[in-house]
Amino acid sequence: MQERITSILWSSIKDIYSAILSHPFITGLVDGTLELEKFKYYIAQDFHYLKGFARALAVLSAKSDDDNVMNFFAGQVQTAMNVEAELHRYYIKELNIDVEKIEPSPTNLAYVNFLLSTVYSRPYHEALGAILPCYWIYLEVGKELQKRGSRSEVYQKWINTYGGEEYEKSVNEVLRIVDSLKLTKEELDEMKRMFRQASIYEYMFWDSAYRMERFPFSINI
Numbered sequence: 001m002q003e004r005i006t007s008i009l010w011s012s013i014k015d016i017y018s019a020i021l022s023h024p025f026i027t028g029l030v031d032g033t034l035e036l037e038k039f040k041y042y043i044a045q046d047f048h049y050l051k052g053f054a055r056a057l058a059v060l061s062a063k064s065d066d067d068n069v070m071n072f073f074a075g076q077v078q079t080a081m082n083v084e085a086e087l088h089r090y091y092i093k094e095l096n097i098d099v100e101k102i103e104p105s106p107t108n109l110a111y112v113n114f115l116l117s118t119v120y121s122r123p124y125h126e127a128l129g130a131i132l133p134c135y136w137i138y139l140e141v142g143k144e145l146q147k148r149g150s151r152s153e154v155y156q157k158w159i160n161t162y163g164g165e166e167y168e169k170s171v172n173e174v175l176r177i178v179d180s181l182k183l184t185k186e187e188l189d190e191m192k193r194m195f196r197q198a199s200i201y202e203y204m205f206w207d208s209a210y211r212m213e214r215f216p217f218s219i220n221i
Helices: 005-011 014-021 024-031 036-063 067-094 106-121 124-148 153-162 165-179 185-210
Strands: none
Touching: 005 014, 005 124, 005 165, 005 185, 014 024, 014 124, 014 185, 024 036, 024 124, 024 153, 024 185, 036 067, 036 106, 036 124, 036 153, 036 185, 067 153, 067 165, 106 124, 106 185, 124 153, 124 165, 124 185
């Protein structure tokens, strides 16, 4: 029996996923030691990122030759802009975060540009590989942190969102779509490369938020 594409992809990032789980941003969510200012910076960065991610999903939807898959990803654009944005709005209000005063970080812009350039210029399977880590890694991190729980009510709400059943349903559908692909070895290798690169960006995104990474000069004119 041929190994599932998703199994092959996940095996290719075990080192990255392990590094994510042991990163002080993630461990700090559990033990409550993560500085609130770093979490607020992360929420602002995720707020900016989500707009680019939604655009990438829209292009991915248009590239699909399966009507059901096209409709699913079109619906995911709405989910990204409404459900996840609702979480951002909650934190923005509760923690008094002025997202307009926090510019996208270098890592944030690089990740979004990578996603958009991939979905626009590369074949469908590669675009899907680039999009997948944002779904899948968040689910796995959320489920792992659900087991551990958080000493902070503020951080537990974030954990509950990504470790919850509704989010898992969406991710499982994306995984099903991936495993339905018929790929040559060369195509799988290219998909794996995009998947791994995006997974590295996922690690870098949390790391950059922990460091509160900024451009040395304002990017606004």
